Amino acid sequence: MKAGSRLLNAVSAVALSAGVVASGAGVITLASASVAEAAVIQRVDVRGAERVGATAVRDNITIKPGKSFSPSDIDSSVKQLYATGYFSDVHISVSGSTLVISVKENQLINAVVFNGNRKIKDDKLQGLVQTHSAGPYNEATVQADIKTIKDAYASIGRNDVQVTTQTAQVGQGRLNVAFVINEGDRTKIDKINFSGNQAYGSGRLASVISTKKSNFLSFLTRKDVYSPDRQQADQDALRQFYYNHGYADFRIVSADATLNEQSNEYTLNFNVDEGPRYTYGDINVVSTVDGVNADELKGLVITQKGSVYSAKDIQTSIENISKRVASAGYPFARITPRGNRDLTGHTIGVEYLVDQGERAYVERIEIRGNTRTRDYVIRREFDLNEGDAFNQEMITRAKRRLDALGYFTKVDISTAQGSSPDRVVVIVNVEDQPTGSFGIGAGYAVGNNGGLLLEASVEEKNFLGRGQYIRVAAGAGTEGNRTYNISFTEPYFLGYRLAAGFDIFKNQTSSDDFYDYSEEGFSLRVTAPITENLATTLRYNYKRLTYDGTNDWQNNLSAPYLNLVNNGPWTQSTVSQTFTYNTLDDQNLPREGLIAKFTHEFAGLGGDSNFYKLSGKARYYQMISDEADIIGSLTVGAGYVMPTDGKLNVFDQFTLGGREIRGFENAGIGPRSSHGDPLGGTTYFTASAEASMPMPGVPQDIGLRVAAFADAGTLYGNKANLFGDTLNNDSSLRASLGAGLIWSSPFGVIRVDYAVPVAKESYDKVQNFRFGIANQF
The missing domain is CATH 3.10.20.310 (membrane protein fhac)
Structure with missing residues (x-):
């Protein structure tokens, strides 16, 4: 009996001495630290939980009536209640067999607003912060949100942003929270310095990294935004560049960024040790x-x-x-x-x-970080699935494919141990980037078919995060020129690695004095990869061509064009297959590699054309000087068309001009009628040599290059019905020499060329100056 009384008294003492006081700052003080035995309470009394409710409080503690507890349970209960964010003060004590929980509720947030923000919209900021309407006001959360907002501005190049908060009571324990943002000026990059480099100049290395010095167009390109992640990516790019050019011992001694707070500008420094070339x-x-x-x-x-x-x-x-x-x-x-x-x-x-190797299988593939691109778009770039044999080379190949998509600023693939030693978890961390663009292009050509042409386009490479490509463009210019184009591509048609799509187009011009010309139609296409570098495209093409005579056209058109006007409109229905081989190191500014295309096309599936056509073109790039960043290229092309049912139409034959041999008009060389109208030809050959380098005296970050080139080619042969008209048809070689200015602008690669023919015929049409959007192929 005495032993039982002693036990009861001990339990009572424990219960009475187990009080806990917790301050608003979260500091917990035990009323008695000597409690070593467990205690039991019969009920929980909650005080002060007017909005949250007593049930919610009881659900967020670890102590339950009828079950023993210790001071550590009280400690964890206090922390758990604070973690809900609904309380600014929590006090737990024991009174007899009752656990008393006294709380002071945080005020509820009525509304959250952002003031002063222009560069980052409200909806994006709202998605970043943890402070939301109808939630509790918590000072620690607000301070964390301030840091989050600053980080978001730093990512767009505004490191000196200032963020403060203001609160306003609206009654009934509610308040409004305003984040007041002073965006400040853009943080620029003043200098990018390289030291220790001997084999390559600083300008060449600057072209390797993605970060660029600030210039007058940086507000469009955003390439002058500093971040530690981007600097790390730049270091990786430098390593890969040197490793791929023979410098196996290359290392980066140091890389740092210094911010001048007075000018709000960064200076980036890369100190490298190249080592010998192997x-x-x-x-x-x-x-x-x-x-x-x-x-x-x-x-x-x-x-x-x-x-x-x-x-x-x-x-x-x-x-x-x-x-x-x-x-x-x-x-x-x-x-x-x-x-x-x-x-x-x-x-x-x-x-x-x-x-x-070790027998290992892929247990699962985890996709992380994608906020826009859908999981399946990432997964389909892997040649392995859950349950397949793990293969590191397939992982490397998948990363290269994901990088090439252009959807992400960062792609990291790592592995982790699965549920057993022979199971591997593949973890894919990505960071989405904007993939839409709005472009304005301009072109100008002099001559009979010339004039100014402006084109506006909207392009999305990752439509709705599904990896689909869509482009809508419209253009207008002098001489009645009008162009309309819509393109769509599904890169994984029916779940296979088949890029299926369509193109719809309409072009019209009144550039000729005696007739208007228009063409409209569509094409359906599907591209299948054969190897990593080789692909084939099957295409169906339908085109409707119209030649409309203008005033006095009957007296001024040659017989072939009279026939086109009188008997039109005309239609073409063709199928074609193209093989494309591409090993270019960069699709925008290639320095090394080969791109080649071969196409054969058959017309005769209805329509007015019946022919079989072969054409091909190959362009090879090679660095002439790595140090000076001089790029050389050689291009060759050829084509032949034959009728399959007697004669060809004029529009069935090839035309050749300034696009292939600069210094001439479009369709400026080759067979012509007695009136000077271009008739086209059945056979052509072209060749071109070019060298380009950064424009002297201009920072490479501007993207200006100068080029020198030589073009040559010929077009001859005719199997069109001329209706007795005479023909100028000379297969002699035409050639030109010239120079160009290339600008990799934020709107696309713009090119200006000036060429002088050094070999031509008297009836050829010369055009020395060309301006327009450059096309690498």
Whole structure:
């Protein structure tokens, strides 16, 4: 009996001494720190929870009636109640068998507004902050939101933004919260300095990184916005550049950014150590996997002894071997490059070891960070799915594809241990970027078919986050020129890697004195990849052509064009197939690589045209001088068309002019009627050589380059019905020399060329000056 009384007294003492006081700042003080035994309460009394309600308070504590608890349970209950954000003060004590919880409620937020913001809209800021209407006011949350807003402004180049808050009581325990924003001036980048570089000039290295010095167009390009993530990406770009150009020992000694608070400008500094330039030594393939013949894999290796070392070529060789081995039934085979570095001769021998890797499977692929692009758009760039054998080369290939999409500012792929040792979780972290654009283009050509043409376009590369491409454009100009175009592409048609789409167009002109010309139609297309660099496109094309005579046209048109006016409108219905091979290192400003296209087309599926047409074009880029950033290119093209039912129409034949041989009008060379009308030809050949370099005296960040070029070509042959008209048809070579100015502007690549024909015929039409949007192909 005495023992039982002693136990009851001890429990009572514990219960009475277990009071806890918690201040508004969250500091917890135990009334008695000597409590070592558990206690039990029978009921919970909640005081002060007028809006939240007693039930919500009871649900957010760990102490339950009838169950023992300790001071640590009181501590966690206090923290849990504060974590709800609804209370500014919490006090928990024990009175007999009752747990007393006294709370002081935070005020509720009636409305949240943003004042002074122009560069970032309200809806975007509202999505960033945690302070929302109908929620509790919490000072810690507000301060965190202030930092979030500042970070958002820093990401668009406004580091000196000032953010404060104002509150206004509206009664009944509610208040309005206003974030007052002083956006300040844009934080610019004044200088980008490189030190330690010997092989490449600072201008060349500046073209490698994505961050650019501020200039008069930076408010459009946003390339002068500093962030630690972007600087890290720039370091990675520099490493890849050097590794791919032979500098295997390259390292970045230091990289820093200094902000001048008075001028609100950054200075970026990159200190590099290039090391020596290496070439490849002996190349070999070794296999330890039964059934895999190393000799048969050597043909897949693109690294060659004596060539300049390139990490990209090694990676491509690994992927080639990996695909071949996996397709042969060895999904777990691992390809490891082993380098043998000769520091004296500056060579690196590479041995590709094919061995049996660990058996691992993909447990799941986690997509993180995408706020706009849908998960399936990212997943479909992987050649593996959940449950497949894990293959690191497929992961590398997927990252390259995701980077090439242009949807993201950052793509990071990492792996984590799955639920068992043979399971791998693939984690994909991305950061969406804007993919829509509005462009205004201009072109001008002199001559009979010339005049000014302005075009406005709206383009979206990731429509609704689905990865679809859509473009709408309209143009108007002098001489009655009008153009209308709509294009749409679904890159994964029916879930397959097939890019299906359509184009609708209408073009009309009154540039000729004696007739108006218009064409309208559509095309349906589907593109399928054959390899990483080779693809084929199947296309159906329908076109309606109209020639309308103007005043006095009957006395001034040659017989072929009289026929076109009198017997029109005309239609073409064709099918075509194009093979495209593309190894360019950059689609906007290529420095190395080859792009080639070959097309064959058949007309005769109804309509007025019956022919079979072959055409092709190839352009090869090569650096002439890495240090001076001089890019050379060679282009060749050819075409031939033959009738399949007697004669060709004039519009079935090829035309050739200033687009291929600068210094001439469009359709400025080749067969002509006695009236001087272009008739086109059945056969053409073209060739061009060009070299470009940054414009001297102008910062490379502006994007201005100068070019010198030489063009040559010929167009001849005629199988059109001339109705007795005479023909100027000379197959002699035409050639021109010229210079150009290229500007990679925020609106697109704008180009101005001036060319002088050095070989021509008397009936050719000359046009020395051309201005318009440049086309790489």
